[in-house]
Amino acid sequence: MATWQSLYRFIYYKVQNREEAEDITQETYLKALSYMQKKNNKIEKHISFLKTVALNIIRDKGRKTKRRGTSINIDGINPGEIALEDPTESIIEKETIQEALMLLGKEQRMVINLRIIKGYSVSDTAKRMDKSENNIRVIQYRAIENLTKILKWGE
Template sequence: MTVNYLKKAQEGDIKSIEQICMATWEPLYRFIYFKVQNREEAEDITQETYVKTLTYLQEHNISVQDFPCFMKTVALNVLRDRWRQKKRRGVPVNFDEINPQETVNLEQDQQIAITQRMQIENALARLNAKQRTVLDLRIIKGYSVAETAKLVGKTEAAVRTAQYRALQALAKVLDSND
């Protein structure tokens, strides 16, 4: 993504807006999905983030370097707004439609998910700090290889190699727990 795309997008150029969306969609979606753990909600928040970001972009200047971080900030704000709205409204429950067996299955699914998450967290804790950092930035936070390389002060090739080795080490740790 270049300064040229941002300037043209500010002027309303559809092709530039498409290019920005294509360049930023995947890491932004992964970032949001990690937060909400729900595909439909992540898609909705991603879409709303683009609408708000592009509306803001029409009136203000944002540097190319700050743009991915700015989009993640907008996404977090959209997410917080949704959480606040849900908290105020609450969740309506129709007791006639509740199936006790489904409730038990839901609780079991939640317990399995919690167990899996704890296993992954324990496995991550057994990796060295560099491996955890690379996995955190690349997979959990959704940064690109270039962004991660810049943050850790290494080349992109070194980040790819470190990620590959960290994933292999993580797989070994997880396999040894079985």
């Protein structure tokens, strides 16, 4: 399906867990198809509709988790693995990427935000930025190239 990749990226960005993102993506398609069959109508903006369904599923799961609380199997925890997970490394990486993005030009930063972070297609990004699809591809290529140079330079 043409929408799968961008929907999966969108969901993964929200939940930050591969298995959960896969489950939510699958559940999103099931709910969307069920809705479309019940209402017997065609959704014009598929990806927007799917993202809305996905957000609702994520919110519902969050509410259920808050009500139930989180259960942890203490016997299954390996202290050595947990000790190696340092959240400051993740925070530093995110800050480094944010700083690198700020060094890009406005257009390149916008394309990276729309295409990679938010998961929009090339055609959606082109429409939003009022540019051709080829122009978006070139801007994205150059932005990634620049980010690579900036991040390697900072090492």
